[in-house]
Amino acid sequence: AQSVTQLDSQVPVFEEAPVELRCNYSSSVSVYLFWYVQYPNQGLQLLLKYLSGSTLVKGINGFEAEFNKSQTSFHLRKPSVHISDTAEYFCAVNVYNTDKLIFGTGTRLQVFP
């Protein structure tokens, strides 16, 4: 069965510092990978996606992620965070030839001034 692991439930960081949110997945077949962000009392907003091609994917709000097949990882990074980046971040996998998303448990990014 496919699964997604987000090891860090919370990541505190100061404004303008770099951040990495970790995501590992488990699948024996090809996958498509996504990062979503959820602000309080809102739905999920797509940050970026990896389908194929270049393993470094750039998304909105200055975020990027790198697909690493050998390590089955898809970590999210931002070189300098803002207060407004405070939110919950979800990594998700869409296994090839299926329709549903399987989500990780989420990482709460808290940016302090």
Added chain:
Amino acid sequence: GAGVSQSPSNKVTEKGKDVELRCDPISGHTALYWYRQSLGQGLEFLIYFQGNSAPDKSGLPSDRFSAERTGGSVSTLTIQRTQQEDSAVYLCASSFEGVGQPQHFGDGTRLSIL
């Protein structure tokens, strides 16, 4: 353009009552999904619609849960005889057809069972 619209945004009801949650997807999106977000369970897939048919209902937790979609557009998720463990945020998403298409989410319905 309009995003995915869900109603109501909040619903409080007594245990044992039936509830209906509505989702209006983005125009042109033929795929529609329901997920449930709850403490301790994270985000769980419930059901997927392709047009008006539901090829994947594997996430529905019990036969008290059902969903339908009419006209390839609006979908309704119905929970009968609600239980306290049904309390959660129910999220709807829509997308163009095809695996790998990004799903666009509504703001959810927060359901509280007293």
